[in-house]
Structure formats: structure tokens, C-alpha cells
Amino acid sequence: MTFIAKPKLHHPSLVKNKAGFTRRDYEGAVSTLCAGCGHDSISAAIIQACFELDILPHQVAKLSGIGCSSKAPTYFIGASHGFNTVHGRMPSVATGANLANRDLIYLGVSGDGDSASIGLGQFAHVMRRGVNMTYIVMNNGVYGLTKGQFSATADKGSISKKGVSNPDSSIDMVSMAILMGATFVGRSFSGDKHQLVPLIKAALMHKGAAFLDVISPCVAFNNHAGSTKSYEYVREHNEALNRLDFIEGREEITAHYEPGTATTVEQHDGSLLRLRKLGEDYDPSDKIAAMKRVQEGLASGEVVTGLLYVDPSPKDLHANLNTVDAPLNTLQTADLCPGTAALERINASLR
Amino acid sequence: MPQAMTAVNDFVVKFANVNGSGSASANELFARSILRMGVPVSPRNIFPSNIQGLPTWYEVRVTEKGWLGRRGGVDLMVAMNPQTWAQDVKEIEPGGYLFYDSTKPLPSSAFREDINVIGVPLTAICNATYTDARQRQLFKNIIYVGALSVLLDIDPAEIERLFGEQYKGKEKLLDSNIKALNLGRDWAKQHLDPASVKLKVRRADNVGNRIFVEGNSAAALGAVYGGATVCAWYPITPSSSLAEAFAAHCKRLRHDKETGKAKYAIVQAEDELASIGMVIGAGWNGARAFTATSGPGISLMTEFIGLAYFAEVPAVIVNVQRGGPSTGMPTRTQQSDLLSCAYASNGDTKHVLLFPEDPRECFEFTAGALDLADRLQTPIFVMTDLDIGMNHRLCKPFEWDDKRAYDRGKVMTAAELEAGKNFGRYLDVDGDGIPFRTYPGTHPTKGSYFTRGTTKDEYARYSEEGAVYVRNMERLQKKFATAAKIAPQPLRYSSPKPTRYGVIYFGSTSPAMAEALDHLEADGNHVNALRVRSFPFAQAVEDFIHEHDKVFVVEQNRDGQLRSMIMNEFTLDARKLVPVLHYDGTPITARFIAADIAKKIGQFKVVPFDKAAS
Numbered sequence: 001m002t003f004i005a006k007p008k009l010h011h012p013s014l015v016k017n018k019a020g021f022t023r024r025d026y027e028g029a030v031s032t033l034c035a036g037c038g039h040d041s042i043s044a045a046i047i048q049a050c051f052e053l054d055i056l057p058h059q060v061a062k063l064s065g066i067g068c069s070s071k072a073p074t075y076f077i078g079a080s081h082g083f084n085t086v087h088g089r090m091p092s093v094a095t096g097a098n099l100a101n102r103d104l105i106y107l108g109v110s111g112d113g114d115s116a117s118i119g120l121g122q123f124a125h126v127m128r129r130g131v132n133m134t135y136i137v138m139n140n141g142v143y144g145l146t147k148g149q150f151s152a153t154a155d156k157g158s159i160s161k162k163g164v165s166n167p168d169s170s171i172d173m174v175s176m177a178i179l180m181g182a183t184f185v186g187r188s189f190s191g192d193k194h195q196l197v198p199l200i201k202a203a204l205m206h207k208g209a210a211f212l213d214v215i216s217p218c219v220a221f222n223n224h225a226g227s228t229k230s231y232e233y234v235r236e237h238n239e240a241l242n243r244l245d246f247i248e249g250r251e252e253i254t255a256h257y258e259p260g261t262a263t264t265v266e267q268h269d270g271s272l273l274r275l276r277k278l279g280e281d282y283d284p285s286d287k288i289a290a291m292k293r294v295q296e297g298l299a300s301g302e303v304v305t306g307l308l309y310v311d312p313s314p315k316d317l318h319a320n321l322n323t324v325d326a327p328l329n330t331l332q333t334a335d336l337c338p339g340t341a342a343l344e345r346i347n348a349s350l351r
Numbered sequence: 352m353p354q355a356m357t358a359v360n361d362f363v364v365k366f367a368n369v370n371g372s373g374s375a376s377a378n379e380l381f382a383r384s385i386l387r388m389g390v391p392v393s394p395r396n397i398f399p400s401n402i403q404g405l406p407t408w409y410e411v412r413v414t415e416k417g418w419l420g421r422r423g424g425v426d427l428m429v430a431m432n433p434q435t436w437a438q439d440v441k442e443i444e445p446g447g448y449l450f451y452d453s454t455k456p457l458p459s460s461a462f463r464e465d466i467n468v469i470g471v472p473l474t475a476i477c478n479a480t481y482t483d484a485r486q487r488q489l490f491k492n493i494i495y496v497g498a499l500s501v502l503l504d505i506d507p508a509e510i511e512r513l514f515g516e517q518y519k520g521k522e523k524l525l526d527s528n529i530k531a532l533n534l535g536r537d538w539a540k541q542h543l544d545p546a547s548v549k550l551k552v553r554r555a556d557n558v559g560n561r562i563f564v565e566g567n568s569a570a571a572l573g574a575v576y577g578g579a580t581v582c583a584w585y586p587i588t589p590s591s592s593l594a595e596a597f598a599a600h601c602k603r604l605r606h607d608k609e610t611g612k613a614k615y616a617i618v619q620a621e622d623e624l625a626s627i628g629m630v631i632g633a634g635w636n637g638a639r640a641f642t643a644t645s646g647p648g649i650s651l652m653t654e655f656i657g658l659a660y661f662a663e664v665p666a667v668i669v670n671v672q673r674g675g676p677s678t679g680m681p682t683r684t685q686q687s688d689l690l691s692c693a694y695a696s697n698g699d700t701k702h703v704l705l706f707p708e709d710p711r712e713c714f715e716f717t718a719g720a721l722d723l724a725d726r727l728q729t730p731i732f733v734m735t736d737l738d739i740g741m742n743h744r745l746c747k748p749f750e751w752d753d754k755r756a757y758d759r760g761k762v763m764t765a766a767e768l769e770a771g772k773n774f775g776r777y778l779d780v781d782g783d784g785i786p787f788r789t790y791p792g793t794h795p796t797k798g799s800y801f802t803r804g805t806t807k808d809e810y811a812r813y814s815e816e817g818a819v820y821v822r823n824m825e826r827l828q829k830k831f832a833t834a835a836k837i838a839p840q841p842l843r844y845s846s847p848k849p850t851r852y853g854v855i856y857f858g859s860t861s862p863a864m865a866e867a868l869d870h871l872e873a874d875g876n877h878v879n880a881l882r883v884r885s886f887p888f889a890q891a892v893e894d895f896i897h898e899h900d901k902v903f904v905v906e907q908n909r910d911g912q913l914r915s916m917i918m919n920e921f922t923l924d925a926r927k928l929v930p931v932l933h934y935d936g937t938p939i940t941a942r943f944i945a946a947d948i949a950k951k952i953g954q955f956k957v958v959p960f961d962k963a964a965s
Contacts, residue, residue, distance in 0.1 A: 058799060061636070061791045074801060081791035083635060084803040085628070086658050092583075092625040096632025096640060097791070099581045099616040104636075104792050122628070125621040317618075324612040328580040329637035329790060331614055333756045336578040338604040340751050346572065347748040350562035 006030055006078075018054040026050045026057060028078040032071070038190030038216030039069055039138045043076045045193055046107070046136075049200035050077060053248070060105045061097055065090040065119060068145055069111030069138035069216075088119025091126035091135070095317070098131050101327035102318050105204060106133035113143050116152040116171045123173075127180035127209045132316040134203040134210045135182075137173055138190070140218035141229035148221035159226025174308060175294050177211035178287065183314035184210035185290070186244075187305045189234050190217065195243060199307060202246040205271055208314025215303060234303055241293070241306035242284070243276040268313040275307060284310050353465045356446035357549040360390050360415035362426040364499075364550075367439045368492075369432050371403030377492030378409040379743070380513055381499065385413055386563060386745070387509040389555040393419040393862070395742050395938060400588065400681045406435045415555055419709075419745055420863030423940040427503075427550055429495060431473075436461065448548060450499065452491075469543065471498050476534055490531040497535020502548040507536060562710075562748050566739035567643075569710035570669050570717040571596035572749065574641055575604055577718030578757045579667070581640035582617045583629035585648065588681045589737040590671035593643035594619075623648040627655040627666065634665040635802060637762070637790035639721045641667035646675045646688045649695065656730050657696025658804045660827075663777070663786070665724035665731075665760070668692075669717060672736040674936045683936025684737035686858055687908035692732045693886055693916055699824065703834045704732045704886040708861035709739060711746040712884075716839065725760035727834055728788060736907070738859040738938040761787040768797040776800045776811040777823060784830030831887055838885035841892055844868065850877035852952060853899035854931075855892070857883045857913060859938065860905055866941035867948070874945075876952050878903070886916060893921045896928070901955060903948055905931040907939050 006027060014022040026047040031040050050060065057079035064070035066087035073082045085093045094108045108126075115123045115137050126135065141154040148161050152171045159165055177185045184206040188196040196214065203210035215234050217223050223230045228237075248271050265273040265285055275284065283289060290309040297304030324331075356362075364381075368374035375396075382394040390413060397408040412422050427448040430439045443449055445465045451457075453470025462468055473494055477487040500507055511529055518525035539545070571593050574582065584594040598617050605614045620626035626642045633640035644652065649670055659666045674680025675687045693704055703723065705716040713735055720731040761781075763774055768789070774797065777786050786809075789798035800811040806823065808814045846868075856864045861882060871878055881895045896902050896917070904914040911930040918925050931947050933939040 056795060058795050059792055063632075079796055079799050081789075081799050082801040083632075084801065084805070085631075086654055086804060089624060089628045089655065092620065092628025093632035093635070095618065095625075096581060096583065096629035096634070096638075097636040098632075099618070099629065100633040100636035100638030100640070101790075101792065121621055122625055125625065129618070318616075321616050321618075322611075322613050323616050324607055324610065324614050328614070328616060328633075331578075331580060333578065335614060336580065336605070336757075337576055337751070337755075340753050342604060343576070343749050343751050347560075347562050350564045350748075351558075351560070 017051055019056055021051070021057065023047065023051045025079065026077050028073070028075045031075040033068060034220050036219040037068070038140060038218070039072050040075070041190040041193070042136065042138055042196070042214050042216055043072050045196045045200055047076050048193070048197050049204060052197070053201055053204060055105060055204070059103075060107055062107050062109065063090050063094045063097065064109045065111070065114035067111040067114045067143070069109055070114055072109050072138065088114050088117070089122055090114070091119065091122035091131075094133055095126055095129065095131050098133060098317065100329045102132070102323070103327050106131070107204070108133055108135045110135065110137050112137060112139045112141060112151040112153040112173070116173060120152070120171070124176065124180045127177050127182040127211060130181065130183065130209050130314060130316045130320065132207055132209070132318070134200070134206070134212065136200070136212045136214060138216040139173065139213055139229070140216050140222055141227070142218050142222040144218050144221055155228040158228045161221050161224055172294070172298055173211070173213045175291065175298075177213075178291055178294070178309050181209070182211045182309075183208035183311035185309040186211070186307045187213045187215070187303070189215045189238055189303070189305060191231060191235065192238070192305070195240060195305060198244040198246045202244060202273055202307070205246065205248065206267070206310075206314065207269060208311070208316045237301060237303045239297060239302040239304050240278050241280065241282045241304060241308070242278055244307050245274040245276070247272040247274055265310055265312050273307065273310060278306070284308060285312060353467055354446040355467055355547070355549045356426055356444065356448070358426065359551045359553050360413055360555060362413050362550045363422050363424060364411045364413070364427045364429065365425040365442070366409040366429040367432045367435050368407050368409065369434070370399060370401050370405045370407040372492070373489040374407070374431065374492045375409065377496050378411070380510060381496050382411045382743070383513055383563070384500070384505050384509045385411070385552050386558055387513065388506055388552055389558050390415055390552055391417040391419065391557055391745050393421070393745065395421055395738070397937070398682050406432050413552060415557055417557055417745075418862065418866040418941065420866055421938040421940050423942050429499070431495070440466075448550065450495070467547070469502065469548065471495065471535070471538060476538060480534060490527070493528055493531035494535035497532040498539040498543075501536050501539035502543065502545050504545070504551045504553070506554070507532065558745065560748055561745045563743050563745050564710045565592070565741060565743055566707070566710040566713040566735050567593035567671060567741060568596040569749070570643070570713040570733065570735060570740070572600050573714035573717030574721070575600045576714070576751055577639065577721035579639045579641050579721055580615050581630065581633035581638045582615070582642065583620050583626040583640070584642050585620050585623045585626045585644065587623070587645045587648050589673055589741045590643040590645045590648070590669065592741065593669060593671060623651040624655065627652040627668070630666045631655055631659050631664050634659070634724070639725070641669060641717070641721070643669040643671065645671050645673050646691070647678065649688055649691055653695045656702065657698065657700055659730045660696060660700045660702065661804055662802050663728040663788070664802070665728055667717070667720045667724050667731050667733065669733040669735060671740040672734065680936045682737070684859065684938055685907050685934055685936065686734070686736055686860070687912065687934065689734065689908070689912040689916060692734065701831050701887070702730055702732060703727065703838060704734050705839060706734050706857040706884050707739065708858060708882065709746045710744050711749065713739060714749050719839070722758040723834070723838065726758050726837065727785060727830060728760060729830070734858060736859050761785055763787045763789050763793075763798060765794045768794045774798050775809040777807060777826070778809040779826050779829070783833045784826050784828070785833060835887040835889055838887070840889050841884055841895075842882045843891070843895070844880040844882070846872065846877040846879050848877045850879055851900040852876070852878045853895055853902040854878050854880045854905060854948065855883055855895070855902055855913070855917070856880065856905040860907060863939050863941045863944055864905060867944035870941060870945040871948060874949060876949055878948065883913065888917065888920055892917065893923070896921070896923055900927070901929055902927055903929045903931045903951070905939070905944055907933055909934045
């Protein structure tokens with residue numbers, strides 16, 4: 001993870017968002033990933049999403065595990081704190097960080113090795129606890145840094161670069177997330193910015209556990225014939241269920257939708273998820289239907305993408321724990337220490 | 352007639368029960384009633400890794416002198432478990448007493464000739480009084496407490512007062528318990544001669560303002576007072592009751608008066624890996640966080656502990672040690688995780704350990720550990736054990752100074768960043784090895800950095816350059832030296848006479864050691880003592896060793912782990928350090944320590960042949 005700083009010079013005519021930042025203010029160091037890596041496209045989509053949402057860069061905390069994908073946080077939002085934790089354990093660190101300060105935006109970035117193998121347990125539990133975070137898996141079905149071994153999301157029968165057929169069943173992260181209790185679940189493709197950016201925006205603003213499985217081809221080890229995570233394969237088999245427009249608060253809806261071509265999901269915080277229909281009727285707030293559609297896609301070899309499931313009124317971990325509104329890390333001695341009078345009473349009760 | 356052992360306020364009663372039979376609260380009632388008479392007691396649970404059915408014991412040492420270590424030996428056995436009858440009867444000291452349920456006659460071969468036998472038909476009394484099976488079971492325990500109170504001269508008014516406190520507002524339960532107590536008392540008065548039992552409790556004034564509390568509850572209260580807001584844990588014996596006590600304390604002490612909302616967060620994690628991960632995430636983000644675990648949990652946390660060491664993230668880990676290795680002896684006590692904690696993780700790592708001696712220090716050190724973790728930006732281990740953690744122990748009352756403010760360590764603020772103060776996350780600006788940190792979200796453009804377990808330079812930039820790596824590792828060493836200065840210092844207890852013998856001990860060995868020193872002194876074996884309270888060791892530890900020809904190192908493990916650490920950290924002749932080791936899972940006793948040290952001193956006094964000849 002060599003650190004190459006990007007020059008800070010900005011062109012004066014660069015457009016600023018409502019927070020006063022240009023798109024470039026959301027960039028990080030120069031990527032050291034391979035040219036053409038899907039992960040860089042996802043980083044670009046994250047930058048775009050944060051810029052469009054007018055997020056204050058330092059209000060984001062970026063966390064990751066270990067692997068190519070987990071390097072990515074270095075390459076976006078340089079002005080925010082990042083934590084490159086240990087392999088497969090980003091979810092627990094993100095949970096603790098979120099407990100300490102509920103006011104920041106938590107973005108967890110992981111890979112298929114990090115989340116579906118070594119970290120499957122923590123992935124499952126962070127979803128079921130409803131930690132208010134966006135969890136993105138940059139999914140390429142292969143271990144890149146260790147040079148080309150199958151990961152647990154590689155499809156059964158897919159062929160490695162060395163010509164070996166994968167004998168094991170694959171783990172579908174989207175199915176896992178829905179089953180484990182995530183309240184926002186989507187899948188997209190690193191090569192489809194128009195679908196991905198609104199999904200990331202909606203996920204970042206979702207007040208609960210939001211999960212995005214982003215198929216992100218590995219140009220070095222998994223972009224050949226026989227792979228089911230190559231650019232070509234995903235483009236051919238991508239079955240987008242909807243196209244999302246994320247609308248914050250009471251903002252005026254400017255996009256034009258033909259009658260009967262869109263459905264709207266209003267979330268508890270007032271934000272709107274406007275979904276353009278693509279071919280079939282699909283209701284992402286119906287969890288059982290979502291499970292069924294995802295499983296049908298798996299059975300037929302489709303890569304089902306879009307907003308797959310959303311609970312518009314999620315309850316997050318802080319709500320479940322009934323914690324105070326102020327971030328716990330701002331509480332001072334006077335807020336936390338019961339003092340000597342209380343201690344004397346305790347002593348008296350122990351005699 | 353066997354000889355009848357005579358003792359006032361100085362004897363050991365052991366209750367042999369079946370796990371899950373409701374005996375625990377009755378036995379505790381017995382111990383507390385003696386305490387209320389002003390006589391110190393030191394009770395110990397000896398229990399199996401089981402929920403129901405297996406044997407369990409409760410040992411009460413009645414000790415007017417206030418020796419709170421386990422004594423060893425049993426003077427009065429309350430044998431309520433047929434499964435362990437033979438073993439229990441065997442354990443009684445000659446001249447001691449056996450109290451048993453005489454409902455069913457037992458052959459004379461079941462007893463011993465050199466002990467005094469007291470039979471009370473507990474089952475018969477219960478069956479005649481109660482019809483409900485559960486009541487028969489539970490009240491049997493209270494009935495034996497009643498009978499024992501007559502035999503040992505325990506004031507029944509104290510027992511009734513304890514019932515009154517326990518069943519406040521539950522009059523029905525109060526009445527039925529008093530009734531059961533009197534059933535036992537009345538039977539004993541009618542059928543037994545109290546003078547036949549020569550072990551007596553006599554009112555004294557030796558308890559003072561001391562409190563009677565379990566170390567786990569005390570450590571949890573220390574976490575509340577020390578400002579912990581995040582607790583992440585995974586159930587493991589013998590530490591589970593610590594996290595549960597934290598929840599109970601917080602429920603009473605940490606809810607906002609107006610909104611009722613919690614000023615804390617407790618998460619029961621999916622495993623120890625996640626619990627320490629959450630603690631590190633919270634610590635990184637500026638909240639005070641801790642976990643409670645035991646040896647096997649430490650094994651699982653090791654990778655994360657290395658991350659917190661190298662990335663310099665505050666964390667507090669309370670390790671309530673049990674018998675190892677592996678699953679080991681889950682319900683027995685040991686001090687056998689010193690090495691696995693002190694040097695946890697791959698690579699060159701060293702961690703700060705604190706060694707509380709009793710619940711009072713569990714409170715003090717856990718609160719202090721939260722300050723130390725923030726100050727040193729590293730994991731701090733509070734090394735307690737099952738003996739302290741899960742037994743009620745008499746100790747000095749908890750103290751707090753209302754003027755005390757939490758030491759949040761070196762945290763650079765938004766104002767300082769705005770004013771242009773130089774921020775290098777791993778830059779040693781003060782020469783103590785401790786850099787400044789920033790909390791995430793502090794400043795829009797300044798002070799952000801990337802936290803990682805990989806090697807980095809002073810400004811948190813990734814670097815694999817050898818010189819940069821070495822600089823960082825040396826700064827961490829310097830920080831460790833700073834820790835030795837600010838962690839709890841060792842305490843010295845000097846013999847009244849000059850001596851060439853010293854003894855080093857720590858943690859739960861403390862009460863047994865104090866008593867052993869008294870025995871040794873009485874026998875003319877003069878020994879200076881040093882109680883180590885933290886690692887890294889203070890310079891005083893090395894000085895103490897240099898001052899003596901031989902230094903005994905008393906530990907509750909097989910390998911002499913503290914001794915190994917002393918040899919590892921100081922340059923000295925290892926032959927000077929003589930291990931005194933007790934590790935069968937029972938708490939160490941004064942008898943064992945004094946006998947072993949006296950034996951070894953005897954051996955050293957023998958002049959070698961070659962010296963004698965020359």
C-alpha cells in the first residue's frame with residue numbers, strides 16, 4: 001500500500017457542492033491497484049456519491065479489513081479518518097466505532113475473501129445488529145494479493161486463470177445479508193456507474209445496516225473465459241431489476257417518470273427512493289419476494305442487480321440499546337462518574 | 352469418644368452440596384451472619400463446570416485475625432452430597448466434626464473414629480413440614496443453617512436481619528425462611544447438646560468498615576467510575592459475571608435522569624474476536640471501552656491485541672484467569688496467563704499488565720486502567736483471577752475523589768489543529784514515546800490519518816523502510832518505559848530484622864502471603880516481601896532482587912511465569928530467583944507458602960561440603 005499523494009492544486013472553475021467542496025476534495029491518494037481494476041471504479045462511485053450528497057469529508061469514517069479491496073479507502077476521501085483493521089474483522093471495529101460516535105457516517109469496505117471467508121461470522125453479526133453503516137463488498141471471486149486463489153463467492157464450476165474448476169458452492173452475499181437482517185440490500189456492477197452511484201448514495205443515507213455487493217472484476221486474475229466475475233460475463237448476465245433515484249428530504253422531484261414506470265419508497269427520515277421499473281414488477285420492500293427473486297437469479301445464472309431489499313423504517317443498534325443522543329465519546333467525567341456520594345451508598349450496601 | 356477440636360472464631364467449615372440444589376444462598380447466609388457478628392470470614396466457592404447435579408463445595412474460613420487466604424483443611428464438614436461422602440469425610444481434620452442428614456441410617460463404616468458426628472434428620476423434617484418438592488429441597492438448606500447456628504452460637508437475630516434485607520417487600524418469603532430457620536434451630540435445641548461442638552463464634556469487632564464483595568462486581572464498578580462507555584464481551588467462565596455486573600451497575604448509575612437513555616453501550620459479541628474488535632473500534636473513536644474475558648478468550652484476541660499495540664489504540668481487557676491451558680480447568684483458579692498477555696501477538700510486542708490483590712484493587716485498577724489506556728494509547732490488562740473474581744472477599748471500602756477528572760491522554764483538538772499545531776500521529780513530541788492522536792471527525796481539513804497494522808512513518812504514512820520501522824519500534828520501547836513509571840508501583844513489606852531472603856508475589860496470592868509471612872516470622876525465618884502490582888516492572892523490583900541473596904517468587908502457575916518475565920526484563924543471575932509454585936486449581940494457602948519457603952531456607956542454610964572443608 002504505497003502512499004502516493006495527489007497534487008492538491010484544483011482548477012478554480014471546478015464546481016463546488018452545497019458543502020463548499022469540489023469533487024476532487026473527496027479523492028484520496030493515487031490508487032496502486034492494477035489498471036482497469038473494478039475497485040477503482042467503485043472508489044470513483046463513492047467519491048461521486050459523497051460529492052453529490054454534500055457530505056462533509058471529515059464526517060466519514062472509512063474502515064476496511066485486509067486485501068485489495070481493503071486498500072481502497074486510501075484512494076477516496078483523504079480528509080476522513082480511515083482504519084485498515086485485520087483480515088475479516090472490519091465489522092467488529094466498525095461496530096465499536098459506531099457505538100463511540102453515532103454522528104459520523106460509517107463506510108466499511110471489504111472484499112469477498114475478507115467478508116465471505118475469514119470474516120463471514122462478523123459480516124453476519126454486523127448485519128443482524130443493525131449497525132448504522134454502509135458495507136460494500138468489492139466482489140471479484142478471487143484472492144488478488146495472494147495471486148489468484150478462488151474465493152468463497154466464486155461460482156461452482158467457474159474456471160480459474162490456471163484452468164482449475166471450482167468444486168465448492170458459492171456464498172451469495174446478498175442472500176446472506178437479507179437473511180441476517182440487513183435493512184438495505186443492493187447489488188451492482190463496478191462497470192455500471194449509473195446504477196451504482198445512486199445505490200451508494202441511498203445506502204449512505206440509510207439509517208441502519210446497508211449492504212452493497214458490487215461485482216468488481218479482477219483484471220489480473222479473474223477476467224478470462226470461464227470466469228463468472230469477468231467484465232464480459234457480468235455484462236451479458238446482468239439482470240437489473242430497477243434503476244434507483246435517491247431523493248434527499250423534501251427536495252423537489254425533477255426527474256420525469258411515465259405513469260406506471262416508477263414506484264416510490266418513502267423512508268422514515270423523509271428521504272425518497274424512487275425506483276424506475278425495468279421490465280418486471282418488483283417490490284423491494286417485500287423481503288420474502290426479494291429472497292425468492294435473488295434465488296431464482298442464482299438458479300438461472302443471472303446476476304440480479306438493483307435495490308433488492310429495503311426496510312424503510314429500520315431500527316439501528318443505538319435505537320436498540322437506547323443510548324443517549326450525544327455521541328458516547330463526548331461524555332465527560334461529570335456525565336459518567338457517579339461520584340463519592342453514590343459510592344458511599346454502594347459501600348454501605350456491601351456491609 | 353474422639354477428641355473434640357476446640358476453637359473460637361478460628362476454624363473452617365465446608366459445605367458439600369449438589370450443584371443446582373439452592374445451597375449457594377443458604378451457605379452465603381451462613382457466612383454473612385458470622386460477618387455481622389464482627390468476625391471476619393473468607394468464603395470460597397469450589398464448583399464444577401456444570402449447571403445441575405455435579406458436586407459443589409462452599410468453604411468458609413472463620414478468622415478473627417482476619418487471614419483471608421484459604422487455610423486448607425476442614426474442621427466442620429456439612430456433608431449434604433452422598434456422591435462425595437467418602438472424600439468429604441476423609442478431608443476432616445482429626446478431632447473435627449461431621450454434620451450430616453441422618454434421615455437414613457448409615458453403617459458405622461461410613462464414618463471415622465477420630466471425628467465427631469452430628470446427625471440431623473433434615474429430609475425427615477422437611478418431608479413432615481412441606482409437601483412441595485422444590486420447597487423441600489430449598490428449605491433443607493435453611494434448616495441446616497438453623498441447626499448450625501445453635502451449635503456454633505451464631506446469633507439468630509443477625510440471620511433474621513439478613514433475611515429482612517434480602518426479602519424486603521416480600522413478606523411471604525421472609526416468613527417462610529424464618530420458619531425454616533427456626534425448624535432447624537428448634538430441632539437442634541431439643542435433640543442436640545450445643546456444648547458437644549466446641550467450635551464457636553463469638554461476637555468481635557474485627558470487621559470495621561470493610562465491605563464484602565466479589566472482585567468481578569468490583570471491577571465492573573471500577574469500569575463505571577472510570578468512565579467506560581462501551582463494553583463488548585463474550586460469555587466465558589469466570590468473567591461473565593463481570594460484564595453482567597457492569598450492566599447491573601449501569602442500569603442504576605448511568606441513565607440520563609431526564610430522558611432515561613443509556614450513557615453506555617453493552618454488546619454481547621459473537622465471539623472474543625468481535626468483542627475485542629469492538630473495544631478497539633470504540634477506543635479508536637474516542638470512547639472508553641473494555642472487555643472482560645479469561646485465558647481462552649485472550650488466545651482468540653491475540654491478533655487484535657497486536658493491532659492495538661502497533662496502531663496504538665487504547666483498550667482495557669480484564670482477564671479473570673482460570674486454569675489452563677486450552678479449556679483447562681474452567682472453574683478453578685490460576686495465575687497462568689501472564690506470559691500470554693504480556694507478550695500477546697506476533698512480532699515484538701509487550702503489554703501493560705496490572706495485578707489487583709482483591710476486589711478493592713479490582714475497582715481501583717480497572718478505573719485506573721481506563722486512564723492508563725488513554726494516556727499510553729495501548730491495551731491495558733487487568734489480571735485478576737477466579738479466586739478474587741467469583742468469591743466474596745472482605746476488603747477496604749471503595750474510594751473515589753470527586754476532584755478526579757479522567758485523563759484522556761494526548762488528544763489534539765480542532766482548535767489546536769486550526770492554530771497550525773504540527774500533527775504527526777506517530778511523532779514523539781514530548782520524549783516519552785507517546786504521540787498525539789485525533790478523534791475521527793475532528794477537523795474538516797486537518798488531523799485525519801490512516802490507522803493500520805502495517806508499518807508507517809511519524810505521519811502515519813505507509814512505509815516499509817528499515818530505518819523508519821526501527822524508529823517506530825524504538826519509540827514503542829520508550830513508551831513502554833514510560834508505562835513502568837506511571838503504572839501502580841510495587842509495595843514493600845519489610846521484616847523487622849535484616850535478612851538475605853526476599854519474596855516477590857502478586858495478585859490473589861496476597862492474603863495467603865501476608866499470613867505466611869506471619870508464620871515464617873514467628874518461626875524465625877525473616878523474609879522481606881515485595882508485592883508487584885504491574886508490568887512493565889518498576890526499577891524497585893530489580894533493586895529488591897539485588898538487595899537479597901535469594902528471592903522466592905510465589906506464583907499460581909507451573910512455569911514460574913512472573914519469574915520468567917523478571918529474567919526477561921532485567922539482567923540478573925537467574926539462580927537468585929527461587930520459584931514457589933502452586934497450581935492445582937485451588938487457591939494458594941499460607942500453609943503451603945510458609946512450609947515451602949521454610950523448607951527451602953533450611954536447604955540454603957546447609958553449608959556446602961567444599962566450603963565446610965576449606
